Amino acid sequence: xxxTNPLFDLTGRTALVTGSSQGLGLAIARGLAQxxxxxxxxxxxxxxxxxxxxxxxxxxxxxxxxxxxxxxGEAAMREVEEIEAEFAPIDILVNNAGIQRRAPLAEMTEAQxxxxxxxxxxxxFLVARxxxxxxxxxxxxxxxxICSVMSDVARPTIGNYAAAKGGLKxxxxxxxxxxxxxxxxxxxxxxxxxxxxxxxxxMENAEFNRWICGRTPAGRWGKPExxxxxxxxxxxxxxxxxxxxxxxxxxxxxxxx
Numbered sequence: 001x002x003x004t005n006p007l008f009d010l011t012g013r014t015a016l017v018t019g020s021s022q023g024l025g026l027a028i029a030r031g032l033a034q035x036x037x038x039x040x041x042x043x044x045x046x047x048x049x050x051x052x053x054x055x056x057x058x059x060x061x062x063x064x065x066x067x068x069x070x071x072x073g074e075a076a077m078r079e080v081e082e083i084e085a086e087f088a089p090i091d092i093l094v095n096n097a098g099i100q101r102r103a104p105l106a107e108m109t110e111a112q113x114x115x116x117x118x119x120x121x122x123x124x125f126l127v128a129r130x131x132x133x134x135x136x137x138x139x140x141x142x143x144x145x146i147c148s149v150m151s152d153v154a155r156p157t158i159g160n161y162a163a164a165k166g167g168l169k170x171x172x173x174x175x176x177x178x179x180x181x182x183x184x185x186x187x188x189x190x191x192x193x194x195x196x197x198x199x200x201x202x203m204e205n206a207e208f209n210r211w212i213c214g215r216t217p218a219g220r221w222g223k224p225e226x227x228x229x230x231x232x233x234x235x236x237x238x239x240x241x242x243x244x245x246x247x248x249x250x251x252x253x254x255x256x257x
Contacts, residue, residue, distance in 0.1 A: 011037075014037060014089060016040040016090045016094070017094040019096045019097030021049045022197060024196060024224050027228060031228030034059075034228075044067065049067050066079045070097045073130075080130040089134065092144070093143045094231065097120070101116050116161055117167075121165075136182040143187070145171065145188040149192050149250050176244030180243045186243060187242055187247070189234070191250065193212050203221065216251040216253045222251055
């Protein structure tokens with residue numbers, strides 16, 4: 001039986017995945033664990049996080065929890081310090097935490113705007129700011145930001161989300177420009193429309209479901225586990241000379257008019 005290419009082996013590495021109690025974050029955390037990494041789960045709901053940790057532990061994953069609000073810069077600094085002191089140095093950071101607050105731009109409240117920008121964009125800066133200096137000191141690290149097809153296109157009622165994801169794409173490039181010389185790679189994954197709790201109402205809308213399946217060349221919604229290949233690649237030695245890039249996992253959506 002052929003052995004797995006060692007370039008993709010994450011044994012001995014530790015990943016912090018934000019927003020990983022469910023959905024895309026959980027799928028990515030599970031995939032990194034299956035590739036050999038120890039995984040630190042993050043979310044604000046400690047009870048939910050604990051249930052997720054138990055499920056991964058049952059799959060023989062080495063897992064820890066860090067329940068904190070990623071929009072709180074002081075909490076991020078404190079928790080990263082604790083993770084590195086008590087669990088392991090963070091070799092891989094996946095900035096996945098995200099929310100939606102839909103409203104037409106002309107009717108959107110300042111609170112709806114700020115909440116989405118803080119959670120989807122500012123949090124990536126805050127957590128990376130806590131982790132990156134430690135990676136730089138060690139001369140190695142992988143940062144993976146979870147963008148979206150909305151980093152490049154937009155739809156009505158999600159202007160805040162599109163602005164945040166567009167900003168995250170550029171933040172990824174800024175991270176690469178500043179930290180590449182220190183052995184840190186910062187890249188992004190941009191999912192298309194995926195089968196998640198965040199999108200459940202859209203999936204259950206028959207008209208929208210038909211539109212997405214017709215608009216996407218693959219003819220269907222993506223599955224969270226279909227992000228794992230890109231995540232493992234960007235977290236591994238296989239991507240050591242890849243920096244500031246966005247991998248679109250969208251079933252061909254952005255390739256088609």
